[in-house]
Amino acid sequence: MADQKQQEVINSWGLKSWTYLSSLRQQSPLIQCITNFVSMDIMANTLLAAGASPAMVHSILEIPDFTPHTKSVLINVGTLTPDWLPAMKAAAGLAKQLGKPWVLDPAAVGASSFRLKACLELIELKPTVIRGNGSEIIALSMASIGSTKGADSLHESSDAIESAKSLAKSSGSIVAISGSVDFVTDGERVVGAHNGVPMMQKITASGCSVTALIAAFVAIDPTHAFEATASAFSVFGLAGEIGMELSLGPASLRMHLIDSLHRLDQDTVLDRVTITSFS
Ligand SMILES: Nc1ncnc2c1ncn2[C@@H]1O[C@H](COP(=O)(O)OP(=O)(O)OP(=O)(O)O)[C@@H](O)[C@H]1O
Ligand SMILES: Cc1ncsc1CCO
Ligand SMILES: [Mg+2]
Numbered sequence: 001m002a003d004q005k006q007q008e009v010i011n012s013w014g015l016k017s018w019t020y021l022s023s024l025r026q027q028s029p030l031i032q033c034i035t036n037f038v039s040m041d042i043m044a045n046t047l048l049a050a051g052a053s054p055a056m057v058h059s060i061l062e063i064p065d066f067t068p069h070t071k072s073v074l075i076n077v078g079t080l081t082p083d084w085l086p087a088m089k090a091a092a093g094l095a096k097q098l099g100k101p102w103v104l105d106p107a108a109v110g111a112s113s114f115r116l117k118a119c120l121e122l123i124e125l126k127p128t129v130i131r132g133n134g135s136e137i138i139a140l141s142m143a144s145i146g147s148t149k150g151a152d153s154l155h156e157s158s159d160a161i162e163s164a165k166s167l168a169k170s171s172g173s174i175v176a177i178s179g180s181v182d183f184v185t186d187g188e189r190v191v192g193a194h195n196g197v198p199m200m201q202k203i204t205a206s207g208c209s210v211t212a213l214i215a216a217f218v219a220i221d222p223t224h225a226f227e228a229t230a231s232a233f234s235v236f237g238l239a240g241e242i243g244m245e246l247s248l249g250p251a252s253l254r255m256h257l258i259d260s261l262h263r264l265d266q267d268t269v270l271d272r273v274t275i276t277s278f279s
Contacts (some may be wrong), residue, residue, distance in 0.1 A: 011270065013230070013231070013234070013273055013274075013275040014269055014270040014271070014272075014273040015270065016227055016231050017231040017234050017235050017269050017273045017275075018266050018269040018270060018273075020217045020220055020221070020228060020231045020232070020235070021050065021051070021231075021235055021264065021269065022266070023220045023221075024050055024051040024052055024216055024217065024220055025050075025051035026051075027051075027220065028051055028052060028053050029052055029053065029070075029071035029072065029216060029219040029220065030052075030053045030055060030069060030070045030071055031047055031052050031053065031054050031055070031070060031071065031072055031073075031074060031212065031215050031216050031219060032055055032057055032066065032067060032070040032072075032073045032074065032091065033047075033054055033055065033056050033057075033073075033074045033076070033212055033215075034056075034057075034058040034073070034074070034075050034076070034084070034087060034088050034091055035056065035058075035074065035075075035076040035078065035105075035208060035212070036076055036077070036078025036079035036080075036107060036205075036208065037078075037079050038078060038079065038151075038204055038205050038208075039076060039078060039204075039205035039208035039209065040056050042203070042204075042205045042206070042208070042209050042254065042258075043056075043074075043205065043208055043209045043212045044056060045258050046209040046210075046212060046213060046236075046258060046261065047212055047213065047216055049258045049259070049261040049262040050213055050216060050235070050261050050262075051216075052213075052216040052219070054212070055070070058084065058087055059087060060086050060087035060090055063087060063090045063091050063094060064090075064094070067091050067094045067095060067098070067100075068094070068098060070095075070100065071100065071219035072095070072100055072101045072102060072103065072128075072215045072216065072218055072219035072222075073091050073092065073095045073100065073101075073102040073103070073215070074102070074103050074105070074211060074212050074215040075088045075091065075092055075102065075103070075104050075105065075122060075127075076104075076105035076107050076208050076211065077105070077106060077107055077108075077109070077115055077118055077119060077122075078105070078107035078108060078151060078205075078208060080114070080115055080118055082114075085118050085121075088118075088122060089121065089122065089125065092104075092122060092125040092127070093125050096125055096126055100219075100222070101128035101129075101215070101218045101219060101222040101225065102125075102127055102128060102215075103127060103128060103129045103130075103131065103211060103212075103214055103215040103218060104119070104122055104123065104127040104129070104130045104131075104173075105130075105131055105132065105207070105208055105211040106119040106130065106132045106136050106139075106140050107132070107136070107151055107207075107208060108136070108148070108150050108151045109132065109136050109139050109140055109145075110135055110136065110138075110139035110145045110146065110147075110148040111145070111148050111150055112145065113145055116139065116140075116143065116144075116145055119140060120140075120143060123140075123171050123173070126171070126172060126173070127171070127173045128173060128174065128218055128222065128225045129173060129174045129175075129176060129214055129215075129218060129225055129229050130167065130171065130173045130174070130175050130176065131175075131176040131177075131178065131207075131210070131211040131214055131229070132176075132177065132178070132207075133152070133153035133155075133157070133177065133178050133179060133207060134153045134154075134155030134156055134157045134158075134159050134160040134177055134179055135148065135149070135152075135153040135154045135155045135160075136153070137160040137163050137164050137167065137175060137177050138155060138159070138160050138163045140163075140167055141160075141163035141164065141166050141167040141170075142163065151204075151207075152201075153179065156179055156180065157177040157178060157179025157180060157181055157182065157183055158179070158181065158183070160177045160183075161177070161183055161185070161190060161278070164176075164177050164183060164185050164190075165185050165187050165188075165190065166187075168185050168186055168187035169187035174186055174225045174226050174229055175187075176211075176214065176229050176233065178207050178210060178233070180196070180198070181193065181194055182196070182210075182230075182233040182234075182237065183278065184226060184229045184230045184233070185279075186226050188279065189226065189277070189279045190277070190278040190279040191226075191230050191275050191276065191277055191278060191279075192275065192276055192277075192278050193230050193233035193234045193237060193274070193275045194234075194237070194274040194275070194276070195233070195234045195235075195236075195237030195238045195240070195241055195272065195273065195274055196233075196236075196237030196240050196241065197237075197240050197241055197244045197253075199240075199244060199247070199249070199250060199253050200237075200240045200253070200257070202249075202250040202253075203250050203253060203254045203257070206240075206257075209236070210232065210233060210236045213232040213235070213236050214228065214229050214232040214233070216232070217229070217231055217232040217235075218232075230275050231273075231275075234273040234274070234275055235261070235264065235269065235273070236257075236261070238260075238264065238268065238269065238272055238273060239257050239258075239260040239261035239264060240253070240257050240260075241272070242256075242260040242264075242268070243255075243256030243257035243258075243259065243260040244256070
């Protein structure tokens with residue numbers, strides 16, 4: 001009986017994930033990305049392969065004209081400098097004002113007090129989802145910088161679950177932690193998305209890209225950001241699993257992951273998406 005219930009839960013996540021992906025392919029929503037220089041290419045290609053329409057528009061002069069046309073906004077502070085922050089705040093603030101979802105990636109937030117303060121100010125603008133690795137979510141939740149390895153994590157994703165719950169409660173955002181298991185919480189519920197391969201950590205900006213995919217899935221269904229976030233993690237992880245079967249290392253996985261995301265079909269998603277409850 002327990003097995004049957006667990007199986008039904010797994011199948012229902014497979015169906016959700018497929019519904020998000022197929023809707024994304026049909027609707028091709030415009031996603032505005034204000035992101036770091038390292039991630040721009042792989043992020044735009046990830047969004048295109050999944051079916052969305054990315055635009056890396058970051059000048060503060062363009063936000064009043066452009067942001068109203070978008071379905072969601074992604075903000076990533078990976079190569080933050082003081083001149084970029086006003087545009088990030090303007091885009092996030094306008095998205096919020098227009099009732100559009102926006103997603104924050106606090107890349108390397110533990111690297112400096114400048115970056116931490118910027119992220120805390122952005123969180124005041126109520127992101128729909130915050131996605132980081134274990135160390136980023138712990139630093140944000142504690143609002144303090146400690147030891148850091150820059151964009152990489154010093155922690156397992158499971159080390160950050162309590163921090164994520166507390167950040168979700170204090171911010172009102174869905175909080176998502178990437179790692180060997182990707183966790184998603186609204187402060188009460190916690191689910192873990194199990195798809196993925198360790199080699200994905202060796203592709204720079206794979207985390208940035210999955211955050212952009214979360215922004216795209218949330219654009220499809222802004223009222224169910226928890227479900228959209230877990231589904232995006234699974235679909236990206238599944239593309240990594242299939243891509244890995246064809247790859248020799250990080251460079252070919254980067255290519256095969258994008259190809260696999262483009263080619264993912266219904267049967268594979270229904271069969272292989274694995275999301276379980278941890279609450
Ligand atoms: N050990 C692992 N096993 C399976 N998948 C993993 C593992 N570690 C990371 N991933 C996957 O790799 C992707 C990137 O996660 P990671 O935690 O490395 O993000 P990140 O540190 O923010 O990356 P970046 O800063 O390079 O963008 C996610 O989709 C995650 O699920
Ligand atoms: C390597 C790196 N440095 C700043 S951002 C970034 C990409 C992964 O977040
Ligand atoms: Mg990393």
